[in-house]
Amino acid sequence: MANEKNTANSLLNSLASSDLSAKSLADKWFAPAMYLLGAGIPLVLSFLYLFTLIKESWLAITAFGLRLFTQTSWDPIQNNYGVFTFIYGTLVTSFIAIIISLPLGIMVATFVYEYVPPNLRVTVRNSLDLLAGIPSVIYGLWGIFVLIPFLKRSVYPGLGVVFPPVQSAIGNSIFSASIVLSIMIMPILVSIIVEGFDTVPQSLREAMYGLGATRWEVTKHVVVGTTKPTIAAATLLALGRALGETMAVTMVIGNSNNPPSSFFAIFEPGQTISSLLANEFSEASGALYLSTLFELALVLLVLTSIVNILGILIVKRLKQSYGGQ
């Protein structure tokens, strides 16, 4: 008996001392390698982007300082650059796009979520996803061949009566770009808002119904009411998209480097940072010219990053605070 026990013990001991902690070579290196790739590649890439942009724009940063952003003349021949026009174009197109898209987006999301019968809902959501996947050049073509002729034929003559400068508008304008943008950002707005609606507990709807609320009142006070932070996050993410959108905007904005004639010059041709970059990078000659374009790219990157990070942070915080429900 005692002998057997000893044998068993020694067997256990040998097991413990040898193999319990053993790992194959693949185990040892696989996980760290994946960590390195997974965390490393995105980090290294974003650092490289940032580094390149800063390095290339250094010349312009030191040459102009903050003057670059207040000046309006864009003069490659005199090597004198001011980018106010493009910052104006970028902010105004995105802002108008949000103003148009947000109320519509909330309406569409409400409709999709609360009123579309479940079997049709999948179809509607799929078509929204499809809309998100359409290449932006196609939005641009639609803008050129459908939207702009429509604006010139049906909107501007009427609008010109109250606002005379519009009468001579050529159609390619900041306003046209805003409308195209507002349609392009609709899918992202709607899908995030609908996701937010999904997190509204049924018990809250019932509480409101129980107080004698109509369906519309439940939607307004409970569904939209409790989703406001999500709507804010969706707006920021959509704004991030609108700020950087290039192709469709370049096709309809008119690509004019002239400074806006007034603060509300939205029916004139304009230029955004991204449309300027698309237009001029290939033909930029001279170190300062190129460096200024790089600085604009840096500005755009920082701008969209801030907006996107804010949006992501809000979404994250929401998921935590609603997690318990």
Added chain:
Amino acid sequence: MSQDTTTASKPQLQKTNSISSGILENGSAKVVIEHLNAFYGTKQVLHDINMAIRDKTVTAIIGPSGCGKSTLLRTINRLHELKRNARVEGRVLLDNRDIYAPDVNPVVVRRRIGMVFQKPNPFPNMSIYDNVIAGLKLQGIRDKAILDPIVERTLKVVGLWDEVKDDLKRRGTELSGGQQQRLCIARAIAVEPEVVLMDEPTASLDPAATAIIEDLIRDLRKQYALIVVTHNMQQAARVSDHTAFLFNGKLIEYGPTRRVFEKPEQSLTEQYITGRFG
């Protein structure tokens, strides 16, 4: 609220079949349930329920999980039909007026019949104050001179006033579970309903908070007809005047609480209250 809607049908004072005996001996019915069947799709969850519920009493509905207690409660303020494929047959009379009549607006029914839910569900986007007046706002009342006293009075009724009077602007969801549930009761009674439905109102609360809510239920009985679903038989015995025992969607027994608990007429009831199943 006025009772001008009550004249339509002739008095339906139930010759409450034997199952409701002892309920209406000294009073009239506030709510009468007649031949009520409820369905989810093709699945029938309530079978031919007949009950008369008296005003200013607490009626407890007990029974094992899934027996249809909550469904029965939700047919009384027409909340059941909001679920997908849910359907109701039969009649529910509120002051002798069938709330399932084709011309009845369920929104108006729900104003007269308040509801408190299993889990406290104050609106997370609203302050304590706004939670209390949510129902009044729906009726278009926005005058602070009217709302302020209602908020104070209602919060006093539920015993929350002293605890929250200094921070009515705080979010309702920041309160403790028991306080939240009292806030929800305040929200339900602020619109001065005639009937208050409670669906396992203490199921998610600790014993101390439960005791407070039970005291409150006994208080509220002076003003309202209360119908309380509970899975806790001791609670039913403590707070209710009448008890209905539901099993598999059928009303097995209904009568004065003491009688039901001490001398149940049905053997199924006896087995349930003595803990042999459920």
